[in-house]
Amino acid sequence: MCGIVGLFLKDKSLEPKLGEMLTDMLITMSDRGPDSAGIAVYGTDRDGFAKLTVQAADPSGFAGLDKALGKAIGADVTCRVIDTHAVLDLPEEKMAEARAALKADHPQIRVMSAGEVIEIYKEVGLPGDVAKRFDIPKLTGTHGIGHTRMATESAVTTLGAHPFSTGADQCLVHNGSLSNHNSLRRKLKHEGVEVETQNDTEVAAAYLTWKMREGASLGEALEAGLDDLDGFYTFVVGTKDGFGVLRDPIACKPAVMAETDQYVAFGSEYRALVNLPGIEDARVWEPEPATVYFWRH
Secondary structure (H helix, E strand, O other), X not given: OOEEEEEEEOOHHHHHHHHHHHHHHHHHOHHHOOOEEEEEEEOOOOOOEEEEEEEOOOHHHHOOHHHHHHHHHOOOOEEEEEOOEXXXXXXXXXXXXXXXXXXXHOOOOEEEXXXXXXXXXXXXXXXXXXXXXXXXXXXXXXXXXXXXXXXXXXOOOOOOOOOEOOOOOOEEEEEEEEOXXXXXXXXXXXXXOOOOXXXXXXXXXXXXXXXXXXXXXXXXXXXXXXXXXXXXXXXXXXXXXXXXXXXXXXXXXXXXXXXXXOXXXXXXXXXXXXXXXXXXXXXXXXXXXXXXXXXXX
């Protein structure tokens, strides 16, 4: 039993409040997942630049990282430290070099997300505590998703927390369990898609990355997952400009959605949505089984 929340903003005037609204939604789901929590936020981009959100058990390892990484890739790098995470800004064309340099020279630092706009923050602990550590209420953006975890398939660790990101500006959160994740992990490795943890959710994220790498749209990748992913699940997926939802054909995991002229919202339970502006006038429904829902800017 885990808790999922998501918010896709149509009204730009709400963008400064995205982190605040997501935090409130996430904390409401605390009893569905007290082990760890995480949030992915999609902010604004800078032409020609990208960002890496990274994590270290010992944040002192971030000291001098910008200069060391900049020297390794031959470009300016800036580093913004937030507790156990840091956001590295660098030229977009240097992203692959930067990731390779991090892996080779700074193995204690792990990449949480990469892309033009995405930032992911996740840690072990109660959702309210995690949100406070990273000052999530002050984050701004166009859309975001969050997750509170009750571990069933793997250990309670930072790397086991959701969201999982396996492609540029992509991420996924999951409530449920996949039964064929080990065989899929082997197939994805053969296809050159890296899966770092034993968590079944990362396999689902990597599966979508692989399908999209092969030319599928997110909607087509999710549709294919209905045939290839065995188990029970509710997925909420983020991309640079979009927000998608899919439930398995049985739809045994709870889910509710709401839409107004200002936003589309998702919660594992309706109580996650009750403090959103204008919720009393929203169209509220339960997503249908085996049906892809997707919105984009």
